[in-house]
């Protein structure tokens with residue numbers, strides 16, 4: 528016999544308890560871990576100066592670029608997976624303005640998970656420092672050089688990458704702030720759907 532149609536708020540047949548599935552949770556928390564590496568390393572690199580051989584700074588570049596590129600790969604896999612596996616709907620009790628804000632923030636974050644690493648990756652190529660040698664992907668996978676160095680283009684790409692970094696901080700602040708708001712003030716179980 529078929530399972531009865533789900534009728535409670537925030538539920539559908541694929542998410543009978545209103546929770547995100549385990550694959551969605553893995554994608555989410557792996558992205559959180561990688562972002563916790565990519566974002567701070569990106570911001571501090573420019574403050575690392577004064578080394579004779581630049582080894583320490585190169586290590587930061589390698590970690591930042593590898594974490595960032597992995598975010599891109601995970602984001603592509605996640606979006607392709609999500610197209611075939613829609614998330615649970617918003618709980619019916621969620622007011623319309625909150626639904627709109629949540630959907631806009633989520634779309635913004637997805638867009639930045641693609642745009643930010645692509646801009647960073649193209650910038651490294653345009654500066655003439657492709658992910659090879661000391662900045663190889665994961666420390667040992669040399670990636671091909673995708674373009675000839677072009678200082679003007681590199682400057683534009685780096686500028687977009689910098690703006691993207693600040694935009695991501697804003698989006699993440701809204702996202703994490705909303706999670707805390709739902710959990711601590713509204714107590715509506717939203718945070719627990721992803722845990």
Ligand code: HEM
Nearest residue numbers: 565566569570572573592595596598643644647648689692
């Ligand atoms: C989602 C992934 C990524 C995030 C969140 C991120 C974030 C950032 C941030 C916040 C900065 C500092 C910008 C500034 O203060 O001017 C930065 C710098 C930088 N990023 Fe990324 N980035 C990501 C991916 C990548 C990738 C994939 C690459 C290259 C393959 C890359 C290469 C760089 C480079 C070369 C810098 C300049 C560092 C410097 O010399 O100051 N990033 N990134």
